[in-house]
Amino acid sequence: MYVVDTLEFPALGNHSYLASGPRTAVAVDPPRDVDQVVAAAARRGVRIAYVAETHVHNDYVSGGLELARLTGARYLVPAGAAVSFPRTPVTDGDTVAVDENLVLRALATPGHTPHHTAYVLEDDGRAVAAFTGGSLLIGAVGRPDLVEPRLTGSLARAQHASAHRLADALDDAVRLLPTHGFGSFCASRQGQGEETTVGAERAGNTALTKDVDAFVAELLAGLDDVPAYYAHMGPANAAGPAPVDLTPPEPADAGRIAARLAAGEWVVDLRHRVAFAAGHVPGTFNFEAEGKLATYLAWLLPWGKPVTLLAETPARLADAQRELVRVGIDRPAAAASGDPRSWVRPGERLTSCGRATFADLATARAERNDVVVLDVRRDSERRTGYVADSAHIPVQDLHGRLGEVPDGEVWVHCASGTRATIGASLLDAVGRSVVVVDDLFDGAERAGLTVHRPASR
Structure with missing residues (x-):
């Protein structure tokens, strides 16, 4: 009998997995802080015999190399991945015995990366779960544009083919366990829920319901911004990440x-x-x-x-x-x-900044002429609707474009308030007068503001 433990990382929108038999286990796409994977294995009373990577990750630093070193596990990495450390290269169809009657089978699924590999878990010869990494996700697929711009089109087509290969190879009841897609920027879009099956995706995932041309057109049109730090993740993972040091940093008075x-x-x-x-x-x-x-x-x-x-x-x-x-x-x-x-040192004081709602913003605009509205949402969000006469600089670009913000008191908003406070703090730090609009953008129009939306243009 097998069991799968899911390790969730909501801040990154990722999951890692530990699939165990009675005595031994395989860890799939582990996080860099591997102690929690070790702890999960200890709670199950199993030894980690294998560590499996679905691909060289672009969105986080992997703990696979360190986990294999600590546990003595064999480190399974797709053979096509160019890495600088010893590992067990896996190719399409390779199998390893995780435990008695529990087998892990590699299934080549290029698309998210050229070398991407999914792993099918078979219990007593029957497929029961598929660890799909950045291939077939919940209601989506992994992005094809993170490796090399010239490969994006061909990888998008490969994603379609890989999704169909998974669906064709597996029964409807097989659990589908992706790494990305729980808020990750590696996902082409965000699906709903934390669990799915091959059957559910067969019925509702556009990679499986649309022909390749329609799917690719939709996929490429929907790609959003890529976090800048992604450029450093792939090279770090290919080189072999160093162990982490989580001891407390130097105290700062x-x-x-x-x-x-x-x-x-x-x-x-x-x-x-x-x-x-x-x-x-x-x-x-x-x-x-x-x-x-x-x-x-x-x-x-x-x-x-x-x-x-x-x-x-x-x-x-x-x-x-x-x-x-x-x-x-x-x-x-x-x-x-x-x-x-x-x-702060003796004689110095903390500073403060304003917080408000969209209704407060509507009132301030009606009463004053020095109010600047700054929208720090992404371009894709802006296209769905925006406050009339607002400036727009996505929060990830704001630090380098502070000089572009118009003069006046800056009321910063996003979709909910989180990014607005980041943006406001960047402006506050350089002496601008700021107000954080700590409110949901969905209510801006009801609050009395004019919101331009595509349907009303």
């Missing part, structure tokens, strides 16, 4: 925080946007720990730039540090926790 800010380093406040707005160290940026911290900080932070973290508690700092190593931000330069008033 008020003087050290001031010195790091003066040196032009990033000091990041991890508190909720309400707390940040009420009082924060001047010059700091707000990336909420509860949001997609790893994705957005790694996307905006100049690669390799030192970062100091501020949080309410040491536990919050430890959680953030763990999230950041998954995207290659290995060691914070320093960190501080506790009362924010201790983060």
